[in-house]
Amino acid sequence: MSKSSARPLSPHLQIYRPQLTSVLSFAHRLTGVTLGIYAIALVAWLMAAAAGSQPYSIVQNFMQSLFGQVLLVGGIFCFFLHLCGGIRHLLWDTGRGFELRAIYASGWIVVAASTLLTVAAWIVSSILAR
């Protein structure tokens, strides 16, 4: 059979319209892997603290830099998206919420909740930092 025949492929990526369901499914995996990288940072942070005040202050100074703050906010958003998406997955594991309406409703709840929680975390930490 000729492999060069120009038969249509599915999904056809040029005309593929992403849905909330597939975007959130992929985002859950992507944030999971991303949080794995943050987990490495957590261990590095603990090891720096165990090594003494000098290594700890290097990590602390990095986290307070602009780049560090951007990384922290990004990490917090990944965390809340994965947390809310994870709770949605646990709900599905009980066999509930598979109707199309429920899937879209829970999907938008995940998007809204993780955004609000990220903003709330940022506001609370800003108030405490004063």
Added chain:
Amino acid sequence: MRSPLGRARGLGSAREGVESWWLERVMAVALVPLTLWFAASLIALGRSDYATFIAWLKTPLAALLMVLLLIALFTHLALGLRVVIEDYVHSGAKIPALLAARFACFALGIAGILATLRIVLGD
């Protein structure tokens, strides 16, 4: 985790996949309060200095929750990475990637626990 009927019929994919699937969920449930505690602690600690951070981690509750967090986090991460690698890597790199992910998660988890213990048991 398998029903006697399912076992007798020998149905199912790898016959013991349910355990790792279930363990990933058990760790996910554990991680809900543990990660929320950690996020709240990070916010509360804010820009505190070294002494404040050490004093916080030396409290029995923080030390216990940190060790539990590291165990649940890296168990969940190892199982999740395994699923992702199995789904997307089909070349000869699959087995090395699976091994690397598993070894890294194990080593990082132990390293985190050892660092926590050094802080807790230190002066």
